[in-house]
Amino acid sequence: MTAALSIERLEVVFDRFRALKGVDLEVREGESYGLVGESGSGKSTLLKAITGLAPVAGGAITVNGKTLGKTRDKAFYRDVQMVFQDPYGSLHPRQTVDRLLQEPLAIHGIAHGEKRIERALDEVGLGNGFRFRYAHQLSGGQRQRVAIARALILEPSILLLDEPTSALDASVQAEVLNLLEEVRRRRKLTFLMVSHDLAIITHMCERLMVMQNGEAVETLTASQLIGHRVSEDYTRNLLRASEGFVRTA
Amino acid sequence: MTASDAGSLSRREWLLSERPASRMQARLGRAYVAWRRFTANRLAVVGLLIILGLVVVAALAGMLAPYSPTVGDLKNARLLAPSAAHWFGTDDLGRDIYSRIVYGSRWTLYVVILVAIIAAPIGLLVGTVAGYAGGWTDAILMRITDIFLAFPKLVLALAFVAALGPGIENAVLAIAITSWPPYARIARAETLTVRNSDYIKAVQLMGASPFRIVLRHIMPLCISSLIIRVTLDMAGIILTAAGLGFLGLGAQPPLPEWGAMIASGRRFILDQWWVAGAPGAAILIVSLGFNLLGDGLRDALDPRSGDQ
Numbered sequence: 001m002t003a004a005l006s007i008e009r010l011e012v013v014f015d016r017f018r019a020l021k022g023v024d025l026e027v028r029e030g031e032s033y034g035l036v037g038e039s040g041s042g043k044s045t046l047l048k049a050i051t052g053l054a055p056v057a058g059g060a061i062t063v064n065g066k067t068l069g070k071t072r073d074k075a076f077y078r079d080v081q082m083v084f085q086d087p088y089g090s091l092h093p094r095q096t097v098d099r100l101l102q103e104p105l106a107i108h109g110i111a112h113g114e115k116r117i118e119r120a121l122d123e124v125g126l127g128n129g130f131r132f133r134y135a136h137q138l139s140g141g142q143r144q145r146v147a148i149a150r151a152l153i154l155e156p157s158i159l160l161l162d163e164p165t166s167a168l169d170a171s172v173q174a175e176v177l178n179l180l181e182e183v184r185r186r187r188k189l190t191f192l193m194v195s196h197d198l199a200i201i202t203h204m205c206e207r208l209m210v211m212q213n214g215e216a217v218e219t220l221t222a223s224q225l226i227g228h229r230v231s232e233d234y235t236r237n238l239l240r241a242s243e244g245f246v247r248t249a
Numbered sequence: 250m251t252a253s254d255a256g257s258l259s260r261r262e263w264l265l266s267e268r269p270a271s272r273m274q275a276r277l278g279r280a281y282v283a284w285r286r287f288t289a290n291r292l293a294v295v296g297l298l299i300i301l302g303l304v305v306v307a308a309l310a311g312m313l314a315p316y317s318p319t320v321g322d323l324k325n326a327r328l329l330a331p332s333a334a335h336w337f338g339t340d341d342l343g344r345d346i347y348s349r350i351v352y353g354s355r356w357t358l359y360v361v362i363l364v365a366i367i368a369a370p371i372g373l374l375v376g377t378v379a380g381y382a383g384g385w386t387d388a389i390l391m392r393i394t395d396i397f398l399a400f401p402k403l404v405l406a407l408a409f410v411a412a413l414g415p416g417i418e419n420a421v422l423a424i425a426i427t428s429w430p431p432y433a434r435i436a437r438a439e440t441l442t443v444r445n446s447d448y449i450k451a452v453q454l455m456g457a458s459p460f461r462i463v464l465r466h467i468m469p470l471c472i473s474s475l476i477i478r479v480t481l482d483m484a485g486i487i488l489t490a491a492g493l494g495f496l497g498l499g500a501q502p503p504l505p506e507w508g509a510m511i512a513s514g515r516r517f518i519l520d521q522w523w524v525a526g527a528p529g530a531a532i533l534i535v536s537l538g539f540n541l542l543g544d545g546l547r548d549a550l551d552p553r554s555g556d557q
Contacts, residue, residue, distance in 0.1 A: 051454055077456035090447035094469050096275050103465075104455040132269035134279070150451065 004029040004064060004158055004190040005050070011058035012042070012049050012214075019045045021214045022059065027158075032184060032191040034201035034208035034222075036238065042214040043194045044085075047160045050192075051082055064157065074108060081151035082160040086167045087143035091135035097121070097146050098131045104154050120149040124179060141172035145179065152183060159184075161193040165200065177204060198242040202226055210235045286549040293545020299538025307354040314348035319503040321345075328521045337527040340514065346527050349505035353528065356506045357535060360421055360490040361483050367425035369479050372432020377463050377471060379433070380440025391437065397430040403489055410498040417490075417506065420499040424489050428482060435478055439471040473550035481543035484536035491532055507532050 005027040012020040020042045027033040035043040048054035050061055052072040061068045063079055084090040091100060101120055105113045121131060124145040135143060144164060151159060164180065165173040177200065184191055195201050201208050202222045210217040210232070218232045230236055265282070269275035288294055306313060316335075321327075321343030329339040337346040379390040397405070409423035443449060444467070452466055491508025493499035500506030502513070507528040514525030 053450060053453070072456070074456040077454060082451075082454050084447045084451065086447060090451050092448040092452075092466060096269075096272070098272060098275075103452060103457070107455050107457050107461070129268040129270075132272060132275040133267070134275070137267055147451075154455070 002029055002065070003027065003062070004031070005192065006062045007046075007050075007059065008062075009059040010046070010049060010056065010061065012045050012054050013057040014055065019054070019214050020049065023211070023214070023216050025209060025216070027190055027192055029157075030188050030190055031207065032193065032205045034205035035192070035194045035211060036196060036198060036201055036208055037211035037217075038196065038238075040213075041211040043211050044162050045214075046211075047082065047162050047192065047194060050160060051080065052076075077156075078108060078154050079156055080158045080160065081154060081156040082162065083144070083147050083151050083164045085163040087140055087147055088135075088167065090147050091138075091143055093135055096132050096134055097126075097138075100146065100150055101153055104150065108154060110154075116153060120153045123152065123183065124149040139172075140168050141175060144168060144172075144176050148176075148179065148183070152187070155187075156189070158190045158192065161191060163195055164193070166195070166197070173200075180204070198225065198238065210238065283549045287545050290545045290548050292541045293548065296538045296541025296543075296545060299534060300542055303354055303358065303535055303538065306351055307358045310351045310355055314345075314351040316345035316348040318344065318349045318352035318505040328517060328524070330521075331523055338521070338523040340510070340524045341517065346510075346523065349510060350507070350528055350531050353505040353507045353510065353531070354535075356417060356500060356504065357487055357490070357532075360417070360424070361486055361539075363421045364425045364428060364486050365479050365483070367421075368429040369432055369475060371425075372429040372434075373436045373468060373471060373475055375429070376433035376436025376438075377440045377467050380437040381444050381459065381463050381467060387437075390433070394430045394433045397427065398434075400427070402427045402485075403492055406489060406493060407496070407498065410493060415498045415501060417494075417500040417504065420490055420493045423493070424486055428486065431482075432475055432478060435474055436471045439474055440467050443467060443470055473546075477543055477547045477550060480539055480546055483539035483543070487532060487536055487539070 003026050005025070007023060007025040009022040009024060010020050011018065011022055023042070023046060025033075025046070035046060037043050045054050049056050050063075052068075056070075063076065068076065095103075098117060101117045102113055104110075105116060110116065117131070118128060121128065126142065126145050126149070130138070130142065130146075135146075138146065144167075148164075161180070165176050168176060180191070181204065183189065191204070193201070193204060202225055205222055207219065207221050208225065209219045212234050217234050218230065220230060220235070224230065225239070228236075228239060230239065263274070264278045266274065266278060269278055287297075321339065323343045326335070326339045326343040326345075328341055329335055331338045335345050335347065337350065339345055340349070375390050375394065379387040379394075400408075405427045406420070406423040409426055410419050413419040413422065440463075449462060449466060452462055457466075487507075490499055490506070491511065494506045494508025494510075495512040497509075497512065500509045502509065510528040511525045511532075514521070514528070518525050
């Protein structure tokens with residue numbers, strides 16, 4: 001298996017603050033990879049750095065064998081797409097679903113837009129009845145489905161997921177996670193998924209990296225995490241914290 | 250809106266449908282919601298009627314005015330009081346004031362529309378570009394805006410007209426040049442609130458150019474607050490135009506511009522009050538109309554009120 005995405009000694013600096021301190025990461029093709037850690041550990045920043053939304057100060061990012069420069073070209077965005085955390089903030093308030101899905105096609109000059117929009121909506125389980133609605137006419141789960149459809153419409157090979165379900169309630173969370181699993185299997189996508197919920201990560205991902213203060217603490221497989229075969233104290237604390245949550249639930 | 254639609258469900262239901270079946274229906278439904286919110290405000294409807302009345306009067310001036318607006322009867326009709334023959338009386342040159350006011354509505358509309366279509370796009374462009382680009386672009390554009398804002402509007406307009414020469418076209422230009430900075434400020438403020446939102450980031454991640462993002466994703470969000478502000482400013486624009494006319498720097502005689510009419514009537518304001526009073530009342534009513542309309546539009550369009 002080749003690496004779909006590999007990151008070497010990535011540094012991100014906001015003003016004086018080092019948000020990422022030399023992080024290494026390798027995600028294989030078709031793999032689902034998790035990033036866990038507390039708030040401020042730099043996991044979302046890592047995703048932003050890949051997409052070019054965070055200021056990269058050093059290191060290298062390689063996507064499908066191509067090392068990225070300072071700016072991202074259009075071809076990059078056809079390979080890598082992202083789903084945001086908050087479905088209430090990631091859809092333009094004055095655009096219909098139709099318009100939202102048309103925009104990426106228009107930017108990349110893709111023909112047969114009508115068919116592709118219909119197909120994209122079908123794929124995420126929204127019929128044509130949702131096509132001409134505005135974001136405020138949709139529920140949280142429906143919005144996130146639209147956001148996924150928008151990310152998939154350019155047919156990327158890598159999907160970055162920034163806590164895609166943390167803003168949704170439990171039953172809708174499961175629906176959206178199942179949908180993501182399904183599209184990944186069908187399209188053989190590579191996932192890089194950020195979450196602070198260890199249960200979601202163990203369910204969705206084969207491997208994961210634990211992060212703290214902008215550094216990688218350790219890299220584990222899902223089975224290692226389930227079996228509590230971890231070597232770092234920090235990870236053990238995280239596990240204990242998540243079990244505490246399970247007991248009260 | 251086909252017959253089959255009207256048969257199965259009422260037009261109202263079709264417009265308010267949660268599941269619009271076409272781009273057109275979604276757009277019409279949205280407009281209908283805004284219209285309902287607008288009409289809920291009675292005074293706003295009064296404002297709209299006043300402005301529509303102004304447009305109709307301007308369009309039909311030739312049919313509504315019984316006399317020529319520029320040629321008077323110097324021998325028999327000087328400074329006549331309002332009567333059945335001359336509804337608002339006549340001025341010192343024997344011209345019918347009612348006819349002059351009717352024709353003057355054209356100049357009022359001309360000024361207001363020209364200023365709006367020159368100043369609003371300039372303000373929108375400067376504000377959104379400054380807000381989205383940030384950094385040096387923002388600093389330079391906003392300092393230029395500040396320079397324009399530092400002068401009182403009428404004084405700056407006076408200076409421009411004095412430099413360009415008197416006349417209604419130059420008055421329009423001067424007013425437009427002095428009225429765009431507040432629009433730039435508003436557009437920039439709106440842009441700053443949305444530029445870091447996830448939905449703009451999402452479009453950036455589509456690979457959209459900054460030009461496209463500003464034009465297609467940011468400007469539509471700024472437009473409603475801009476429309477509201479421009480409408481509310483219309484009254485001020487009319488007054489500034491009238492003020493320039495009054496000072497002799499705007500419309501030149503014998504043009505029936507309302508401000509210039511007040512200026513020429515002020516010599517007889519105590520004995521023949523109607524000469525200045527009638528155009529004054531016209532300015533008052535139209536300004537009031539624009540203000541009421543602007544308030545109503547704020548209720549109907551403001552994105553911060555309601556779930557638009």
